[in-house]
Amino acid sequence: MTSRAQSRFGRLAPSLVFAAFLTLAGCATSGPPAPISSGKPRVEPSQDRQADRDRDDERGSLHANGLEIDANGLPKPLRGKFTPEFLKGKDLVRAGVLLPFSHPNAGVRAEAEGMLAGIEMALFDHAPDTFVLLPKDTAGSKSQTVEMAEQAQSEGAEFFLGPLFGSSVAALNEERKLAGIPVIAFSNDRDVAGGNTWLASISPEEEVSSLVEYAISQGFQQFAFFGPQSALGQRIETALQFEANQKGARVVATGFYPDGSDSPSSEARYLAQSINSAESYGPVAVLIPERGTQLRKVAPLLAYHGVSRSVQLMGLSGWDDPNVWREPSLKGGWFVAPPDVDLQSFETRYKRIYGRAPTSLAAQAYDAAALAISLSADGDLDRREILAEDGFVGLNGLFRFTAQGTAERKLSIYEVSPGEGATLIHEGGTRFDPDIG
Template sequence: MSLLGLLAAGILSGCESSSVADKVLDDKALKPPPSMVEETFGRGLTEVTVLLAKAPNGIYEGAARDIRDGAALAIGELDDAGVMKIKVIDVAQGPAAVAPALAAARARNSGLLISYAPQATTAAIAAIPADQRPPLINLSSPVAGANVFNFGFDEVASVARGVRPVITAGHKRIVVLAPNGIAGVDEERLRSAVGQAGGALIGVVRYDPAAPLGDLLTRNKALLDDAGAVVLMGDSPAVGTILKGVRASFAKLAVVGTSHWPIELYADPAASNVIIAAADPDASLLIGERYRRFNKRSLSVYAAEGYDSIAVAAGIVRGKGATALTPEALTTKTGFRGVTGLFRFTPSGMAERKIGLYKIDGGRLVAIEPKAVSF
């Protein structure tokens, strides 16, 4: 069986097995302990080291928490033979924490690193010579380095794919509403993507997801009145508040969402007919219910990335053994099919994805084009 087949069997067939799921949910030893302590999930000898940054309050929050919990679910579901484990290491101290953390991982014979950390910390991980650390799957902003594979599901790439049908339909003047943390380089990528699709980005409005939105839309009424479509970025509850305001005050605008929207928002009537380029929702559904039962919240794109990162390792180890966690195995041309869809790592260190195009209808994503089945 090809590596793609192995992983697909591990993720999809494994997820359809209620006995495996129930075992995970009933196994109290797999429940995440308080993240004030160093955490290990699984009982095998082959280690995957997950490098995350705790929040100032000393616990994992937001995307870091979701990645950890997605990875923990994956090790329970996909490592039936009990040969793997996840070691979660805090790198909140920044670049200074990297060298000792990686030296310790190497001493434990860790076979793979997975990280989600601020840019400077991730760059410090990538800068460690490849012969002094395992390969790295990076889930945060892309960095360059030997045996570094950038896997984070790029929200800008989701926008670039999602605006195409809207622009083709004649809504060429685009306004983007984005969280204030969006980087300047990503704003330029948005502008380029809209232009390549035949549209014009006439404005980027930034909002603070943690602050009252107040008169955000009123202050930008002239800009929105001049637009044909609005792209709404973000992954916080603020997205739903803004969406309702857009629908109420600017009903003529076509709306494009992103892969990072909270899944709960799909059920809101205001989300009807929103276009979203995202991973295959059917794959997400396979583990989404168990993730919710286990973690008391919905599966996010970050949790799906954490799950798939472990699924990649599990597929390789299951097929070829622990010593096969190599850059060559990670860059197989056939790729992998996981919760985040069909993807493969390239020798350049970037992930190539087949992103589907969907419309929100009846509270769920409905495909508006055939799904990709291979590269």
């Protein structure tokens, strides 16, 4: 549940309007959805939108509950503000949901469906029946994102949940017709935040900050980086340099290797030698920002090339995966992730309702929707309320938005224990310092 810090709001009436819209959305797929959170920036691919429109025209239109929907099962544009017959005369709050339901990539489509499911759960948990969702299909296209946002605006949307990709968020920010409408987006690209755009995602920079802060509290003043020579890898290494410098520590060695390399032995050998030399000045913590199979291939290389046994391995939330905890070289390694108590309950409920595990961003979508429902109870999203210094409690722990439009979070630290899983060794904080920056 998402609430103001140090408070919880009670369960409110479910949104019948959303249930009707969900029927129209036609987003169900067979089989479990494949998460798209690969650890790389969420970038939308280019595509031929005209070909898609021509194909949709050939399929024709469908009708349900008196509303016209397109071939993807999504509502077609309405004339004027959308008001269900049984809610006429009531003061409604309308939110546009901008997600890529018909994206060419199956994993992206599945993630969009999972996020919409998370939003649905938040509505049934927290929303009155006067809170109405207007789901719109961005298809992963910048131009269609703007088109769908304008459509939602004409139907009465007062703010947006989404989009997913940074380029789509940037396109909204540049559209004058949409100026002033609050956007709670899910991009992990900090460059598109600010103004009336807030990013509900958990950024790599925030994860690095939490990890470095904990390592320093455990006596580490020296850090090293071993990761891919990619845009994201460089971004994470820059964050490591920044956080170490800010806290009076230093990065003693960096080992970049070609992105996707299965066995960067020469880079591992160089880094191991550099780390061993630096250990005469104190212990070293090494950040390896990989995940999955790639992590299991890369992590053992440092030990193979003779890195000191006292070196502390560290990772980001990509390590939060039972499949990698079996890797012997990761034993005792630390990784950062949201507190798992509420997330476990959410996953159990999600599985019971939808018959499959939640996608990687479903809980973030839940938190964003629950927050929007709470803050819009008086009719709009007020900037001062969004910037509340005490923050909000969500499924992903305590968080608050900064004046720059990013989310600051209190994340937890876990230790890998092969055969036992991952053990919580540092719980995320329960309060923020007053100065939000």
